[in-house]
Amino acid sequence: MDSDLADAVEGLKAIFQRRKLDFTFGKSQKEAVDALKKPLKLPARYRSFLVGANPVKVETVTPVERVRLLPLEELERMQKTMREPPEGAATPAGWQPSWVAIAESSLLGDPYFLDVSKLDAEGDCPVFTAMSGQDRWQPTLAASSFAQFLRILSTAMEIADGFGDAIMDDEDEDNFREALGPKVKVIDAAALRAGHWT
Numbered sequence: 001m002d003s004d005l006a007d008a009v010e011g012l013k014a015i016f017q018r019r020k021l022d023f024t025f026g027k028s029q030k031e032a033v034d035a036l037k038k039p040l041k042l043p044a045r046y047r048s049f050l051v052g053a054n055p056v057k058v059e060t061v062t063p064v065e066r067v068r069l070l071p072l073e074e075l076e077r078m079q080k081t082m083r084e085p086p087e088g089a090a091t092p093a094g095w096q097p098s099w100v101a102i103a104e105s106s107l108l109g110d111p112y113f114l115d116v117s118k119l120d121a122e123g124d125c126p127v128f129t130a131m132s133g134q135d136r137w138q139p140t141l142a143a144s145s146f147a148q149f150l151r152i153l154s155t156a157m158e159i160a161d162g163f164g165d166a167i168m169d170d171e172d173e174d175n176f177r178e179a180l181g182p183k184v185k186v187i188d189a190a191a192l193r194a195g196h197w198t
Helices: 003-018 030-040 044-053 072-083 146-161 170-187 189-194
Strands: 024-026 054-061 066-069 099-105 111-115 127-129 140-143
Touching: 003 044, 003 054, 003 146, 030 044, 030 072, 044 054, 044 146, 054 146, 072 099, 072 111, 099 127, 127 146, 140 146, 140 189, 146 170, 170 189
Parallel strands: none
Antiparallel strands: 024 054, 054 066, 066 099, 099 111, 111 127, 127 140
16 A cells, blocks of 8 residues: 555544444455456555455444445445346446445445546546435545545544534534534545535
8 A cells, every 4th residue: 555545544543443433454365356456447546455454344433424345355246236236126327337336325325436437647536426216326526536535534533523422413413514524625625515525
């Protein structure tokens, strides 16, 4: 992993530890990751993440969202589900071949996915999300890169730490989003403008 990505991963680990939430990052065999490179079009930076910090059990917890990062072992099955939904499933149409699901909302079932058609020079690409339960997938930018996605998740977890574990009402959720907005702007102004986090 390059230093930028490694810092993002360490930041995420640190907030899990500080909040005393259970999590497990593992390591994947490079051969197993490389075997999925071509069929799933996994970009270089994401592959290095899986080798160095496979998210075996990693689910962020905030008042408004729970994002579960998918481990290497679930990636292929998830892509198949997104491309060819089970018979009778009311899954939106229009899943693109360049989209690679890497996480999901445990609360809403919405996917978070890389768009590998928009690779940058560092082998990274933007992360999008889209609402399930619609007629078609309508992507919304969640982060301009995978490393920034991890930073936004860490920041949201830090802010959530100040809200305690009580059941949230609408006003609390609004307050959380208002607190998160300026922090997301510093990390990734384009993601803030897209509006997913606020």
